[in-house]
Amino acid sequence: MSSPFELTRNITIGQYLVRNSIIHKLDPRFKLASFAILLVGIAICDSYIGNLIGLFLSIYLFHLASIPVSYGVSGLKPAIPFMIIIGLMQLFLYKEMSPDNVIYWQLGFLEVSSASIKIVIISVLRFMQIIFLSSILTLSTSTTEITRGLERLLSPLQKVKFPVHAFSLIITIAIRFVPTFAMEMEKMMKAQASRGAEFGTGAWWQIIKRTTEMFPLIIPLFNVALARGEDLILAMEARCYTPGSSRTVYTQYKANGNDYVALLVSVGIVFVLVFIPYPW
């Protein structure tokens, strides 16, 4: 049983799991690119069969990465309230003007039709696939690798003056300071709890109660963040950081056969999902 104050113990940034699988060994640039391609495929695909194939494949990826599927399922839990809200909105508000759309129930502007039922089911399937896929990405790639990969993938944008390095530095610093702020927050919670504040009394589904409990921490946390930010700027300047100036790169990646195969397979899957006319 963990106490509500032990924030740092539960911290899993990027929830990286050390394994020795093919998925883990992929070049992060290629892994991110494949992930993006698959996401597009899933977003476009609107048939039952296509989405079921996608779901099956994303579960199979857990096996390839030698990660238990339960990790992906536990990622679904916090998304359930949002899935229900979005599902209800789609069920009652979605309208389609087509001859074979059967309307089952209607009240004012609310209506339930065969098309809206279909879209609810499809979006639940899509949601699951996206959560599974992003779980595999974050479980098999350390945050450091993700930011490095992202920086390298975005580097062509430098030609159009997009500050790629600054962008990835922001992400890195944000990740770097998560445990620091968690520790800071732990201290503040203890200090406030010792003066009578209540934390962690709401159950996990009492979102509003749990959020309002955090309000007294927000201002002091901002305060601390700004102070730390100022220090960090000095330290970075002292190490010759000048935004926008040319710099060299420490980590170099070299893609091998597996990386190209992963990319090709992803493109292949997208073709299967999007371009085959499934009957349902």
Next chain:
Amino acid sequence: MANEPLLQVEDVSYSYKINSKETLQVLTDVSFSVQKGEYVAIIGHNGSGKSTLSKLLNGILVPEKGQVRVKNLLTSDRTQIKEIRRTVGMVFQHPDNQIVATIVEDDIAFGLENIGVPHDEMDARITGALEAVGMSEYRYRPPHHLSGGQKQRVAIAGILAMQPECLVLDEATSMLDSYGRDDVLAIMRKLHENGMTIITVTHHMNEVIEADRVIVIAEGKIAMVGSPREIFMRQQELESLHLDVPDCSRIAKVLHQEVSSFNATAMNPEEIVSEVKRLTHVNQEESKS
């Protein structure tokens, strides 16, 4: 003098703007210079202006009046700022607030990337810097799993990898426990022995014992300059500036008052022990004769 000093601070004044009308004068006409290979301690109590002074040394702040030269480069010349900061590396007070990356080796690479060190050279420099601070085994660790002292050692390694000629430590030990402090002080000693110029800014008298020269700052001015031994002898002046003398110096002085032949300038345990041994020896000789 044949040797050009590494660092020259000439008649420097600095003030902070509080609001549009009021300013707070922190430094007034401060001058000193630091030779290559010297170990200088700048000491003063809170609000004496010592931290501002340290930030002037690598051009983070530019003096309002007077000038700071690093190897004859003016810190007010912004085109030379990279060269100046490559020469004068700086370690700050808070170990947590100077680490940029999520992995130790990436953090050390950060400075190298900024100054454009080619990739092939980086690896050796990172290895060397981590060895110098005894943190080689932590190379692939995330920094939040390290203790305060270890983080500070990583911060020092991040500077060392850039191969500066001078290391400025701005209260770098004040947030550390005694073990972490001893580690950092040992690294400073080792670097100094290898020829690095070191400037440490502190308010702990115990940390200045090993310095070649101590500069005492009070109310924005240099109050005293001298070797640690000379400074510690002026206990009353130090106390009027809210500064302590190290425990050993204090003991030596008390003993000197009781036994006038006891050397009052002893400032570390070894010297006190050897004084005690010397005097007991003298006493035995006297009682024999």
